[in-house]
Amino acid sequence: MDVSRNVNDTETNGVALDESSRVADNAAEGPSSVIEQYQFEPVGPELLETIVRLSGLDEKKARSELEGMLNSSGHEGVENLTIDDLRASMLQYLEEMNRDMVESSAE
Numbered sequence: 001m002d003v004s005r006n007v008n009d010t011e012t013n014g015v016a017l018d019e020s021s022r023v024a025d026n027a028a029e030g031p032s033s034v035i036e037q038y039q040f041e042p043v044g045p046e047l048l049e050t051i052v053r054l055s056g057l058d059e060k061k062a063r064s065e066l067e068g069m070l071n072s073s074g075h076e077g078v079e080n081l082t083i084d085d086l087r088a089s090m091l092q093y094l095e096e097m098n099r100d101m102v103e104s105s106a107e
Contacts (some may be wrong), residue, residue: 017084048063048066055102069092070085072092072096075089
């Protein structure tokens with residue numbers, strides 16, 4: 001492959017460069033621009049609905065439980081909910097459940 005070719009060329013060895021040059025341009029702006037451009041994870045209400053649907057549980061009950069869990073961990077509303085927020089809330093929820101089970105077994 002001729003490395004002196006311009007990255008604006010549309011094809012090298014049968015591989016289109018449009019996408020790779022755009023990614024390279026965005027990477028030069030910093031990693032967050034690449035992440036923002038290629039964010040595939042659902043966020044906000046879409047994330048909550050995805051989790052509810054994939055749980056296989058009654059959707060009304062699952063949604064209510066998740067919303068309660070989020071509220072008790074300080075996440076009011078789901079508009080800007082991220083997967084990391086959900087993980088943190090679930091961890092807190094599981095720690096509370098574990099603490100409650102340990103306390104009740106000690107009685």
